[in-house]
Amino acid sequence: MSALLTQLALETATSSDAVSMPGWWLIALPLAGAALLLLGGRATNSFGPALATGLSWASFGLGVVALLQLLAVDPDQRSTHQTLFNWIPAGAFQLSAGLQIDTLSVSFVLLITFVGSLIHVYSLGYMSHDPDKRRFFAYLNFFVAAMLLLVLADSFLLLFVGWEGVGLASYLLIGFWNTREAGAIAPGHFAEANAAAANKAFVVNRVGDIGLSLAIALMFATFGAVDFASVNAGVAAGGAGTATLTAIGLLLLLGACGKSAQFPLQSWLGDAMAGPTPVSALIHAATMVTAGVYLVVRSHTIFEAAPNAQLAVAIVGAITLTYGAIVGCAKDDIKKALAASTMSQIGYMMLAAGLGPVGYAFAIFHLITHGFFKAGMFLGAGSVMHGMSDQVDMRRFGNLNKFMKITWITFGLGWLAILGVPPFSGFWSKDKIIEAAFIGEGWRPWVFGLAALLGAGVTAFYMSRLFFMTFHGKERWTDEPKQHPHESPLTMTLPMMVLALGSAGLGLILGPTDIFTKWLEPVTGHPEHGEPVLSVPVLMTLTLLLVALGAGLAWLRYGRDEVPMYAPAGNALTRAARKDLYQDDINEAVFMWPGVKLVRSVIWTDNEVVDGGAMGLGKLTGGTATWLRRIQNGYARSYALTMLAGIVAVLGALWVMN
């Protein structure tokens, strides 16, 4: 079956000239904006933010042109390959940089540029008082450009360039407020904490990037090429054994886990909320964190030829969706609760992407609807913070529906969408994933299906908790500073309204009509029809019942009853969930501590430690350490001895071997 599908993918992947619009303009416009704002200096302070916003919209306009041009041709012609330039001509290895414009990448282009442009508009209001506004917009524009490069790239290597670019933008934007005096605008956002969060995101993402770069290296070793077309052709021609393909698949998955905050590399996303809220909405909810899902779907031929790697994708997705849901139940910080929810929802997408052809289209579909409703809710959270002097603790909110009508309604629509209440967007995309998870044989449908089903119930609980704690119940505002909740300006509420419209209606337009799955078929292939182990109406009823149960429970505890101003001690699970299920402690014990140990022990060889008393390491003496320290001790004679010892060792080894 997979061979057939691959064949199909190959046939449909034959390029046509459907899109005549030069695709590089899409990337060049926001990139030019970023360059102009960064290099232009203060001269661009006045018009820079507006220009950046305009360029982002222009990119969206081009995306629409590409969409129309694709729609104008037959479905099997909807793929255009545009060569840009000869990038790395290294002897026999030729790599040209080119763009792959097909239904999958255009879907992403539209999501990125549309949501991205809305968030540019929102930021005009949100960041209006920030002295460093210009730098912020430059980074935003740079992010849009890098993200577009990521999804438009025609090879894994060019994708990697975009991948690093969005990582850089994310890093810069998480640490954006690193220079702010504590408490100037955002109380509790200390400069060090922001820099630390940025560093954490950087380090964790490096782990994922190693996976991706090793995967690319392995592809090159196996197929002699790293562009999508050649790799797909290589897989189809049986150019690699299953073991190699499994290794490539698992390495790609590692990369995807880093970027998409999937288990076990999920730890950075919660801390990344230190960045400005529009950044959380754009990068850490709607677009960048979904790049991992894109990567898995884009390289689906590899995963189809390596069932074990595919299974690993589904398992990672199932674990993360449960993990995120549990953590989400215990967070009192509104942005961190939303971050946990993002993690959980991307877990759904990963699960769908790991289910094989039946899931790809739904993974992307959920990704698109999620992009709308989650970005909308993040912007809503930003609006709440804006009105509440940057308070983020939900225990200090309550009854805000009286004061922020627009925020309340737009957030409410997003809430209904993520719960999966019909006919809102989430219902159409999430229910399809739950159904697809129940398709299969043996233990898989039961494990994956039940995880997805129960996850929906827990999601309903924690999202309703968030909604009720913030907008309903008693006022629990702080007096210091005195709170005057107020609605945000139009530049901020307008994008929220547009996104709320999408949260409400997008699913209804794209879902029941099957437009979207048909649209993606040229890339993802036509799935064979499978029957879930439980019938569809039963599943739908069960899901809705669980959702109602979760939401009802949340209403009883957080809507009707009084919410304590300070978090009660809670049981063991609650305490564990508050600490993100001890992810940092585990990371520290398993990864960081041995690393620190290793580095420390090697440091001894350096003469920094000769005067190590100053560094507090002087105590660590003992025979070996003393000997190691002596190596780089500054004496020419011992340097010569090291050389000699090295030579003798190598010569000895050579003699033994030969």
Added chain:
Amino acid sequence: MDSQFTATAVNYWAIMPILIVFGGALVGVLVEAFAPRSSRHSIQVALTLLTVVLAFGALVWKSVDDQGSTLAGALMIDGPTLFLQGSVLLLSFVAVLLMAEKFGSAGADAFTPMGAAVPGSPLEAAAARAGWGTGEVFPLALFSIAGMMIFPAAGDLLTMFVALEVLSLPLYILTGLARRRRLLSQEAALKYFLLGSFSSAFFLFGSALLYGYAGSIQFGQISAAISAAGVELDGLLLPGAFFVLVGLLFKVGAVPFHMWTPDVYQGAPTPVTGFMAACTKLAAFGAILRLAYTGIDADRWDWRLAVGAIAALTMIVGSILSVAQTDIKRLLAYSSIAHAGFILVGVLAFDITGVTGVMFYLLAYGLATLAAFGVIALVRDGNTEASHIGQWAGLGRRHPVVAGVFALLLLTFAGIPLTSGFTSKFAAFAPAIAHGGRMGAVLVVIGVLCSAITAFVYVRIIVLMYFSDAKGEVVALTPSVLTTLGLAIAVILTIGLGIFPSPVLDLAGQASQFLR
């Protein structure tokens, strides 16, 4: 036997660039002796730059058409030789511009006119009155450049040894000429000299063993002897080959022959450190390529595993120890050790694409590292260089351009995509995977992991420059026009090689075939 002496045929056009550099150096000595004191510095700088440009011109216009072996096989003027010689000249041009920086003093700022003088002391004033300048730096650099140009061109072991000494001896002196932190500088020079002699001894001993094995010092003859497989003297071959390699690996700072690197990089005058890091490394890798691909290539199955282990060790030690450094010059020293390991991975590919990748890497790394040391020379705390990393905190706010350039160079070292560092790592690693077999793949995995470690080190400095508050009175001096020109060349080429590497990669690709 009536053997008759016949004069060796010399293709003067082929070796013209080398002759020009030697000639320029000799004229420089005369200038130092006879030129009036007041204009000596300007004349020396002009003469040195002119020499380098003329040599480059001769190389581009004439030597390219006169390829071949000359001087009875002592010099092989072929594609790799010309590419590396051109690169040495380009890098030297920048290095000389950086060395010439005066910052308003009488002579070159980084060098001392007198062994015991410290900056601004009466002794220095006395030295100036007595007419002891710092002009000798420039002829010394030219002699060294000439050695570097012969090094990768050498067709036999003896020429290679002579080149090794010609390039090394002036460097020993230059290392000891730092104007500030005199003791550190003198100590570094002595250490470099002692350890360099030690490694030269190994090179000579290895040459003797190889001569004993093959009956010739010519690489072609040695290679033929190995292929002919005379078993009786086999015991001489492997130690000989390895000892010669040791002499060369010492120059690139491969572990365990790296111990001199941090001390010497820290002690030498900063422009000289940049010159060494860029040009010496380039020339020495050229010699390693020549030896490994044309001399002892037939025997490579016996020694490549050992060199592979050295490459792995070099990458690991270089990158891990760079984490612990607090002195910026020592940090870049360990970084250069790690880079030597990365380049060795490309060497071990044993394919023409490996030669391309290595040569591209050397040029790209040379440009970036020269510029980096150029920037370090600008950042001052009072009258000394701000060499402690902590002193760089907050530089991004006071001097956005200087910090921005340095950040770009650090990202290049880290190998972030769209910088020349990424392209060169790719160009060096890809052949290792494609042609290096299992060992190549393992080395590339180690290389990628080590790159990740070093990326952390570099980004930490960027974070420090931009995200920390400044302490102390650290400022970046405004460089003269010449230094600005040198930095601009290096930085612009670094950016260019990152975004649009094709022309240079093409050129390196066309120039990758060794003459045997």
